[in-house]
Amino acid sequence: MKFIFFGCLLMMSPTLLALPLATESYLKKPKLVVVLVIDQFRGELLNKMQKELKPAGTAAQPGGFAFLMKNGAWFPHAEYEVSQAMTCVGHAMILSGSYPTLNGISLNQWFDSKAGKRIGCIEDARDGISPRNLFATTVGDEMKTSRSKSKVISVAVKDRSAVLLGGHRADHAIWLNSAGSAWTTSTYYGTPPTWIDAENRRLSASPKKDLLSKNLAASIEGTQSTLRLAAQALTEEKLGRGPDTDLLAISLSNHDILGHALGPESPEMEKLVLAEDVELQRFFGVLQKQMKGWSEVLFVMTADHGIPGTPTKLLPPENGDGQFDALASIRNVNRHLDEAFKVRSKEPWITATFLLNFYLNEKFIQERGLSLAAVESEAKKALAKEPGVIEVFTRQEFLDGKISDNLPGRQFKNSYRPDRNGHLQIVLRPFMVAKSELTANHMTGWAYDRYVPLFLMGNSISPGIYAGGKIVDIAPTVSFLLGTVPPSMSEGRVLSETFKSVKPSK
Ligand SMILES: [Zn+2]
Incomplete structure (x- = not known):
């Protein structure tokens, strides 16, 4: 009988097995949430390359990806359950916790029959670029509604990634202009912050001589510039040091742009992951210093979609x-x-x-x-x-x-x-x-496109490897840990199996 009972327990869902989160940890809210998205990051990349990555390091001297792999709750196969995994769809889902059929962002672009033309997912007649096509609120929107002094800032080479992660109430959403020459924003967000000036001066002064491409948007330099700008936002806006929790969302678009051009199996893509590892380590260093440790940071990393292997074989x-x-x-x-x-x-x-x-x-x-x-x-x-x-x-x-x-x-x-x-x-x-000129393309719901890694790292999170996990679960989990209302259309579940639970009484 005992065996049968134990067998039933194993079949129960992780939610039913989870122990409660310690009240003390729940009441001690993170001061800063950082959400890092890598555009087109396959689920298996970190497994494949673990030996080549920098060592995990320590809390005082963190490594790059390995620091996350050691200290985070790691879902190697978090899932997008959509027909077509692509940039707009993924970035809209991550912080709204909802599927495209509700949140409205079902494609990167669609055909507007009244206008008789294609409309980009963040195209807007009033401001040029805005989140108005997104019907759902985001984690950041709800943070700002609930806590008046919360700051929400997003940064990405692709405008659509910055806009959809930033949500409707972002203080600043910053992206690279279409010429690839300067960081910018739209009138929707008002005046651009002065902390982008230094990075823009640096861009105009340095000739683009990256090994991979002459274009910043398709080079390692683009990743470096994005994370430098994110670090700038962190220090200049004093994120995580104010009275209410702040949100910094970053998307590394270069991975996708290069992956399309060269294919995911090219040696250049491995080189890019190693460069991301170095840049992430540098960013972690800035973050750790600013926050005087890790206890007040909730760090999330994921991707918006994957990519298939060489198709013809x-x-x-x-x-x-x-x-x-x-x-x-x-x-x-x-x-x-x-x-x-x-x-x-x-x-x-x-x-x-x-x-x-x-x-x-x-x-x-x-x-x-x-x-x-x-x-x-x-x-x-x-x-x-x-x-x-x-x-x-x-x-x-x-x-x-x-x-x-x-x-x-x-x-x-x-x-x-x-x-x-x-x-x-x-x-x-x-x-x-x-059919297209691209070496590789995603846009499907097959396994190679819909599974991506997901990491949650924070004071209330128990490190380790977790099965399952859906992209729509990220937003409700973050909102739960912040004690704010989940985004309006949020339909995922709280990933409570990752929580550090109360110690069983003796
Ligand atoms: Zn893509």
Whole structure:
């Protein structure tokens, strides 16, 4: 009997097994939360490279990644449960704790049929760039609502990463301008802080002679500049030294930009990880000094998505180079719809396609008195025949709740926005990607794209290796430890299995 009972306990969820967090630790709130995101960081990278990383070091002299690996709660396979893992989607989920279907950020860009053009996920008619397209609040927003003196600052080479991590109420969200020549912000955030001036002077004075690229956004220099700026924000804004908890969010975009250009298996990418290790160590040093130790810091590290390995070796021959040619598919869909609806017209049935979404020409369909759902259903038949396509979802199926309960179906239900995604969205077989000039691309819900590492390190956190963990769990866990209201659309769970529990009484 005892064995049976023990077996049942093992099968229980980690939440049920967790012991309570010590009241003393809970009441002693962190003074500073640092959230570090590495753009396109595969779940297995730190395992693969652990021997080459700097030693973990000590609290007084911390190492880089190994310091986190030793002192943090480490989820090697934290999961994005979305159809398409990409920058906007990931960065919106991390600090809102919600899926795209609720928070609105379902793609990096979508087609606005009224404007007849693509809209970037943070594009805004009023301020150029703002978080207005994000419907959810973030951890930082709730911190500022609850504690009037909390400061929220975000820094990233990519504007979308800085904006979505910063949320609606960030004091400053700072990114690199499109020319890659200076750090900047938008009118949404008001006047840029003077502490970006020194880094901007440094950028304009130093010729870009990085080994990997002449472009700052695609070089190790970009990572160095981002973390230097984050350190500047830390000291100049006296983060963590004020009366209320502050938040500093950083995203290292260069990893993604280089990974796309060179592929994740290139030696340059390993070199980049080692450079990140050095820069992280330097940043930890600044952080430790400013905070006079680690007891008041809650440090979170994760990634917005992964990346597949070399595709051509992993695909059957009929899928050729693994590139899905959307434009060729559109021609086939147009031909199929012409025949199915007996319509001959030069105007196309599909007005736009990108990121595996297809937008139908609604005006054209209405003018011919056809039902949009019927056209979607015919277009689905044609798309399903295209090489590499293993699933096609339509808007009407989503609205009718007729999405299958397999992995792609569940991911689609978490991800799809009828007002932003296409009328049709396809799922390609693993290792196939939309045709492009890039050496490697993500944008899928397959394992290599959706699993990323997650670290939580802080006074209330018990170091060790943890299984499971979802990206939507980060925000509710941080809010819980801060004692603030979770973000408005937060739907993850508190990762209470990582908490240092009360000592059992003797
Ligand atoms: Zn990317």
